Amino acid sequence: xxxxxxxxxxxxxxxxxxxxxxxxxxxxxxxxxxxxxxxxxxxxxxxxxxxxxxxxxxxxxxxxxxxxxxxxxxxxxxxxxxxxxxxxxxxxxxxxxxxxxxxxxxxxxxxxxxxxxxxxxxxxxxxxxxxxxxxxxxxxxxxxxxxxxxxxxxxxxxxxxxxxxxxxxxxxxxxxxxxxxxxxxxxxxxxxxxxxxxxxxxxxxxxxxxxxxxxxxxxxxxxxxxxxxxxxxxxxxxxxxxxxxxxxxxxxxxxxxxxxxxxxxxxxxxxxxxxxxxxxxxxxxxxxxxxxxxxxxxxxxxxxxxxxxxxxxxxxxxxxxxxxxxxxxxxxxxxxxxxxxxxxxxxxxxxxxxxxxxxxxxxxxxxxxxxxxxxxxxxxxxxxxxxxxxxxxxxxxxxxxxxxxxxxxxxxxxxxxxxxxxxxxxxxxxxxxxxxxxxxxxxxxxxxxxxxxxxxxxxxxxxxxxxxxxxxxxxxxxxxxxxxxxxxxxxxxxxxx
Numbered sequence: 001x002x003x004x005x006x007x008x009x010x011x012x013x014x015x016x017x018x019x020x021x022x023x024x025x026x027x028x029x030x031x032x033x034x035x036x037x038x039x040x041x042x043x044x045x046x047x048x049x050x051x052x053x054x055x056x057x058x059x060x061x062x063x064x065x066x067x068x069x070x071x072x073x074x075x076x077x078x079x080x081x082x083x084x085x086x087x088x089x090x091x092x093x094x095x096x097x098x099x100x101x102x103x104x105x106x107x108x109x110x111x112x113x114x115x116x117x118x119x120x121x122x123x124x125x126x127x128x129x130x131x132x133x134x135x136x137x138x139x140x141x142x143x144x145x146x147x148x149x150x151x152x153x154x155x156x157x158x159x160x161x162x163x164x165x166x167x168x169x170x171x172x173x174x175x176x177x178x179x180x181x182x183x184x185x186x187x188x189x190x191x192x193x194x195x196x197x198x199x200x201x202x203x204x205x206x207x208x209x210x211x212x213x214x215x216x217x218x219x220x221x222x223x224x225x226x227x228x229x230x231x232x233x234x235x236x237x238x239x240x241x242x243x244x245x246x247x248x249x250x251x252x253x254x255x256x257x258x259x260x261x262x263x264x265x266x267x268x269x270x271x272x273x274x275x276x277x278x279x280x281x282x283x284x285x286x287x288x289x290x291x292x293x294x295x296x297x298x299x300x301x302x303x304x305x306x307x308x309x310x311x312x313x314x315x316x317x318x319x320x321x322x323x324x325x326x327x328x329x330x331x332x333x334x335x336x337x338x339x340x341x342x343x344x345x346x347x348x349x350x351x352x353x354x355x356x357x358x359x360x361x362x363x364x365x366x367x368x369x370x371x372x373x374x375x376x377x378x379x380x381x382x383x384x385x386x387x388x389x390x391x392x393x394x395x396x397x398x399x400x401x402x403x404x405x406x407x408x409x410x411x412x413x414x415x416x417x418x419x420x421x422x423x424x425x426x427x428x429x430x431x432x433x434x435x436x437x438x439x440x441x442x443x444x445x446x447x448x449x450x451x452x453x454x455x456x457x458x459x460x461x462x463x464x465x466x467x468x469x470x471x472x473x474x475x476x477x478x479x480x481x482x483x484x485x486x487x488x489x490x491x492x493x494x495x496x497x
Contacts, residue, residue, distance in 0.1 A: 028098035064473035117170035197238035276428030351414035436482030
């Protein structure tokens with residue numbers, strides 16, 4: 001596809017930097033979707049409006065960084081690198097503005113290094129005269145007509161033009177099928193596409209659709225997984241990447257068939273209330289409400305997918321219960337119903353602070369675990385445990401250590417005893433705008449500075465990058481996920497100063 005329609009090159013490049021809102025009510029989007037198989041598991045709609053708000057917002061963000069990256073200049077430079085007489089300003093840019101739709105019936109072949117790319121892509125161009133000029137200048141070889149569209153071959157690649165619509169595909173067979181499909185009713189329609197993205201931004205760099213059951217059905221190894229009630233209930237996943245002048249937002253809407261599902265079947269606890277997080281400078285903070293729900297989902301999934309492994313798992317729990325004189329389900333897992341806050345640093349340091357149902361009872365359980373941990377934890381490399389104040393410190397065979405215990409009424413575990421003590425005294429705080437049972441937060445500037453400091457010398461990065469100037473425009477990273485029997489919805493945002 002070296003000379004094949006510079007439009008294709010530009011649209012692929014535009015996946016990240018140059019997309020605006022799309023016409024979600026039909027029109028150009030509906031036209032482009034008419035070439036997509038009805039059961040396509042993956043579809044992405046990319047709006048190519050270089051004059052739109054999305055492009056302007058992204059450019060405003062990039063202007064904050066040193067060096068001044070000019071997106072449209074990058075696209076023009078990429079285009080002019082191999083398309084001869086084609087003019088970006090006169091020929092290509094006039095064609096852009098409508099959604100560029102890419103679909104794949106086999107997602108694996110679409111994203112891997114296979115030579116047989118399984119994709120169909122289409123766009124209704126804004127200026128059909130500009131399209132004619134591009135074809136005249138690139139001189140593809142005409143291959144006849146299919147379903148009223150003229151088919152062209154260029155350097156081993158095939159595309160077709162039907163009035164003001166351009167269709168590309170990974171093979172001639174896929175192209176012909178797409179052209180025949182457009183005239184029938186067995187293609188993906190706008191209503192189905194939009195339903196998967198309900199509640200998500202209409203204006204976005206990319207709007208992505210997944211038919212989850214079609215995707216799961218492609219892999220024979222997922223047959224066992226479909227026995228899990230929640231997996232069997234999965235329907236569609238919609239995702240968007242949108243830009244404001246001071247933020248890049250990623251949102252998703254995962255839909256499930258709620259009939260027959262209960263809150264106990266969900267991988268994360270249901271409800272809108274978000275867990276609070278202990279926020280530590282320069283670290284990634286995660287919050288999880290009711291960790292016992294995650295464990296219960298894991299156990300149900302393991303029992304459905306691998307009954308023999310689940311039997312071994314249950315046997316292991318019984319052995320531990322007997323050796324420690326506890327009930328693992330009641331005294332350990334059943335206690336983890338509050339908020340869990342986890343903080344992770346890039347150097348591997350970590351800390352966790354968990355609210356438990358009965359701190360005194362859980363403390364007695366921890367005492368029993370600590371006493372037998374060198375025996376039970378031998379497979380994990382635990383060689384010894386000693387008391388450190390109100391906590392315990394475990395020694396590892398590789399020389400490492402970690403601390404754990406109940407202090408100030410909460411369970412804490414950390415890479416050092418000092419960190420564990422700090423966590424027991426720090427009050428978690430809510431994440432602005434978060435809702436649901438999972439959330440995260442981080443100071444993006446500080447985390448990026450640490451990444452540059454650690455990787456800079458290895459990569460030979462010095463000067464502005466090594467000094468952290470590149471990280472200055474970054475502000476916060478935050479996000480959360482809400483779960484219900486009807487699905488999951490989440491939003492994650494990276495803000496800029």
